[in-house]
Amino acid sequence: MEQVEALLGRSNRLGADPRNTNYAGGNTSAKGAVTDPVTGQPVDLMWVKGSGGDLGTLRESGLAVLRLDRLRALTGVYPGVEHEDEMVAAFDFCLHGKGGAAPSIDTAMHGLVDAAHVDHLHPDAGIAFATAADGEALVKACFGDRVAWVPWRRPGFQLGLDIAAIRRDHPQAIGVVLGGHGITAWGATSEECEAHSLEIIKTAQRYLDDNGRAEPFGPVVHEALSSEDRRLRAAELAPVIRGLASTDSPQVGHFTDSGVVLDFLSRERHPELAALGTSCPDHFLRTKVRPLVVDLPPSAPLEDVVERLAQLHAAYREDYRAYYERHAEPDSPPMRGADPAVVLVPGVGMFSFGRDKQTARVAGEFYVNAINVMRGAESVSRYAPIEEREKFRIEYWALEEAKLRRMPKPKPLATRVALVTGGGSGIGRAVAVRLAAEGACVVVADRDGDAAREVAAQIGSADVAVAVTVDVTDASGIAEAFRAASLAFGGVDLVVNNAGLSISKPLAETTEADWDLQHDVMAKGSFLVSQQAAKVMRAQGMGGDVVYISSKNAVFAGPNNVAYGAAKADQAHQVRLLAAELGEDGIRVNGINPDGVVRGSGIFAGGWGAQRAAVYGVPEEELGAFYAQRTLLKREVLPEHVAAAVFALTAGDLSLTTGLHVPVDAGVAAAFLR
Secondary structure (H helix, E strand, O other): OHHHHHHHHHHHHHHHOOOOOOOOOOEEEEEEEEEOOOOOOEEEEEEEEOOOOOHHHOOHHHEEEEEHHHHHHHHHOOOOHHHOOHHHHHHHHHEOOOOOOOOOOOHHHHHHOOOOEEEEEOOHHHHHHHOEOOHHHHHHHHHOOOEEEEOOOOOOHHHHHHHHHHHHHOOOOOEEEEOOOEEEEEEOOHHHHHHHHHHHHHHHHHHHHHHOOOOOOOOEOOOOOOHHHHHHHHHHHHHHHHHHHOOOOOOEEEEEOOHHHHHHHHEOOHHHHHHHOOOOHHHHHHHOOOOEEOOOOOOOOHHHHHHHHHHHHHHHHHHHHHHHHHHOOOOOOOOOOOOOOEEEEOOOEEEEEEOOHHHHHHHHHHHHHHHHHHHHHHHHOOEOOOOHHHHHHHHOOHHHHHHHHHOOOOOOOOOOEEEEEOOOOHHHHHHHHHHHHOOOEEEEEEOOHHHHHHHHHHHOOOOOEEEEEOOOOOHHHHHHHHHHHHHHHOOOOEEEEOOOOOOOOOHHHOOHHHHHHHHHHHHHHHHHHHHHHHHHHHHHOOOEEEEEEOOHHHOOOOOOOHHHHHHHHHHHHHHHHHHHHHHHHOEEEEEEEEOOOOOOOHHHHHHHHHHHHHHHOOOHHHHHHHHHHOOOOOOOOOHHHHHHHHHHHHOOOOOOOOOOEEEEOOOOHHHOOO
């Protein structure tokens, strides 16, 4: 239908530009007549973005479709602001047809306004007016009678009635600025509505640019660290901060050192402004009422910052609990967690947290929006967010609680960050893909950077997987890989030592270089990786998993295989030694002993397959079948079987298992563990 196509196009354009609204923020609508399939008569409908959707990626399935006559008839039964939350349930009785998204709390705003098309957006420039102490006067000075002012009111049916009255009583107005919230615009056509939305946003920004004073955040008092020093400090702090932010529930992290953030943190007034918290409901629902701000200069030693972070975190939790207790009512939802969602470190940047990488990243994006809002409001007035009580009513709104309950159950490895060495092919690739499918964020590490990037891209966006190029024989390269993981996701919880190679020769033909290469990659490499993993996991204080992909050759004496078998035996004993050492830190160390994994294996494709086929006297293309026939189950071991074992060891059902080697060999009796 033309109305729906126009609505989706407008929504996608508006949502694609962060100057107009933030991710998942705002909503749009269109009204029009269709033929009722039951009566065959025309019926007026409204299509509106449903609860939880995003304008930039909105599709027809994300629209709620309601009968306009029934929606507007609700004005006759509206019980008043004391009971207006009950009206949301009534929206379900106004739905038309089947399917579609759940109507949001803003449905009344769109349905009651007498205009064919309505936009509700959260632009930084608009919210700067909405949160200014004299916002109403600023709106008048900026827009005249073309845009009206609506005092703060929590989103709901009454707010819809308020805006509808302004539309009725001020026919010259193209929209409103909602105090403490955002903007709403309307139009007779989709094109006119979009033009009005953009006019309000651009006019507001132009007013701020023309009338705002310089340096509203005060003079610079802390210069940021250099780019290199900032990155190193952030990578050191990320696991520490993530561990603190995960006190109540595990979180994934995101780091931002954009110019907007660094400038804000360099200024004299950033502590007092940050303490005021964010204002727009979309902001503080994701950032909490205020961030945790480190009160040390960028030059402070790392150990001092770590110690201070622990103190500030304890104080933040006490303050948040007090905030909850000040405002909670008998029917309020339980406190969801007292840890910060945003942590600001002067000279370094911003760390943000969420149940997954996207949520963590979006929380940081919203705080950047909040900084922009504070700058705009302070440049022409004084930043004056809505009062704390109102913030609590939004944060612990029963309707928000219902939205959280509608979210799908987390996958088994949700919030866990995995680093897989040798992840560019074979077993490593299968492990990385499986862990990501089960909810983990994955760092695909491989000496072949192109292969690692290809696997990461196959898994998904940078919110799910990133690639690092690393040679596991290089300690500095491994440290850099873990720094990259910490900056990408906040730390590491699950490490899979999979990188390996093999050279099949009898003792007399095995050179010193053959021996050194295999021991460097597998014995030394897994030692170096585990060493860095333990450092990060201890900093987090959240426990963790280290899994070694060893081999049945760690316990089975195969022919012409002395260097490979000895290196695998070294790895196998590292499992036992590290399980004993790291247990007190809650870090579990286990191993997997596969039989020869031929299909998809980088090792076998690199010459090992031909060598082993020659040893056993079979064609190389039949090597997998040969291995299968010598097993008890007569089945070939595939990379996915090894990946399944990694998942079984790390998904939680074996939470008290450490120091174990799991055979994945289809039953090789000679390799039974004794």
